[in-house]
Amino acid sequence: MRTLHYPAFDQLEIRDLDEVAPQPDEVKLKVAACGICGSELETFKTHSPRRSPPLVMGHEFCGTIAELGADVTGWTAGARVVSNSLVPCGRCVRCIRGDTHLCATRQIFGMHRPGAFAEYVNVPARCLIPWPENLPAEAAALAEPMANGVHVVHVSKHLPVQTALVIGAGPIGLFCQQALQVLRGAKVYVADLSPERIAVAQKLGAVRVINPREEDVTKVILAETGGEGVDLSVDAVGSGLTKRTSLDAIRPGGATVWIGLHENALTFDSYGITLPEKQVLGTYAATIDELKLALDLMAAGKVDALSWVQRFPLAEGVTAFQRMLAAKGADIKAVICP
Numbered sequence: 352m353r354t355l356h357y358p359a360f361d362q363l364e365i366r367d368l369d370e371v372a373p374q375p376d377e378v379k380l381k382v383a384a385c386g387i388c389g390s391e392l393e394t395f396k397t398h399s400p401r402r403s404p405p406l407v408m409g410h411e412f413c414g415t416i417a418e419l420g421a422d423v424t425g426w427t428a429g430a431r432v433v434s435n436s437l438v439p440c441g442r443c444v445r446c447i448r449g450d451t452h453l454c455a456t457r458q459i460f461g462m463h464r465p466g467a468f469a470e471y472v473n474v475p476a477r478c479l480i481p482w483p484e485n486l487p488a489e490a491a492a493l494a495e496p497m498a499n500g501v502h503v504v505h506v507s508k509h510l511p512v513q514t515a516l517v518i519g520a521g522p523i524g525l526f527c528q529q530a531l532q533v534l535r536g537a538k539v540y541v542a543d544l545s546p547e548r549i550a551v552a553q554k555l556g557a558v559r560v561i562n563p564r565e566e567d568v569t570k571v572i573l574a575e576t577g578g579e580g581v582d583l584s585v586d587a588v589g590s591g592l593t594k595r596t597s598l599d600a601i602r603p604g605g606a607t608v609w610i611g612l613h614e615n616a617l618t619f620d621s622y623g624i625t626l627p628e629k630q631v632l633g634t635y636a637a638t639i640d641e642l643k644l645a646l647d648l649m650a651a652g653k654v655d656a657l658s659w660v661q662r663f664p665l666a667e668g669v670t671a672f673q674r675m676l677a678a679k680g681a682d683i684k685a686v687i688c689p
Contacts (some may be wrong), residue, residue, distance in 0.1 A: 409466035500530030519587035
């Protein structure tokens with residue numbers, strides 16, 4: 352089968368690899384579409400050990416069932432499905448309490464097991480949900496990043512949110528923006544350095560867009576909110592600067608959600624959290640129920656996952672990856688369609 356292969360650091364190639372028969376609890380999926388995630392771009396750029404080559408990456412995907420493992424029930428060959436990005440064990444204390452995305456022994460496609468930048472991928476049947484008939488493949492594949500936005504809403508559900516700031520108008524930021532608008536009815540401000548990306552955010556419903564090269568994000572937010580700050584901020588970049596901005600821009604008693612993974616170490620004024628009683632929330636991935644909700648929102652036309660996304664055949668996978676790494680102009684999100 353053809354794959355977009357990551358054979359060594361700084362290398363990508365189209366390569367034929369042998370197909371592997373599915374395990375008894377798995378199906379073999381003929382991949383229809385797989386999104387290129389920012390975490391994969393960051394991995395490639397920084398030689399991260401989290402994804403060590405040789406490897407086939409890809410964890411945002413949908414497809415049709417080509418073959419059933421011996422023990423699989425409830426699915427038939429030819430069924431159209433969307434897969435979760437990770438495989439939880441279902442038995443550990445975290446899975447039992449419902450935090451399947453935090454499973455102690457979770458496996459992530461394209462990290463711990465072969466991913467979906469390929470013609471076929473093997474998937475445990477428990478990771479699959481139906482793919483709505485009215486969704487094109489390149490939209491259905493992006494249910495996983497949209498589910499990240501749904502999860503951001505859920506981890507902050509204890510907080511009244513009328514106003515929000517999303518820092519970073521990449522794919523995750525744009526999905527967080529839409530989740531906050533649709534599920535919380537929030538007025539969302541969006542900040543990004545790229546004019547093309549904040550233009551997309553504005554088209555998707557942002558009440559105000561901010562380019563930090565031209566305006567101070569915190570000053571704009573304070574001016575827009577009567578000096579208070581927004582109820583919630585989301586850092587979808589993950590740099591030291593954006594994390595500090597995400598704290599500075601929220602009101603006393605507000606919260607920031609950190610989803611970006613650009614930089615790890617951070618220094619900040621801890622009194623600025625304690626005295627105004629601000630909250631810092633981490634967020635990671637999503638549950639399969641959140642994946643279902645993301646798909647429902649897309650199928651109902653409440654979320655746009657098409658107008659700002661580019662489609663590439665698998666044969667052009669290297670080009671697609673390199674273009675997303677460069678992130679120039681309107682190159683925001685690529686989906687590879689084998």
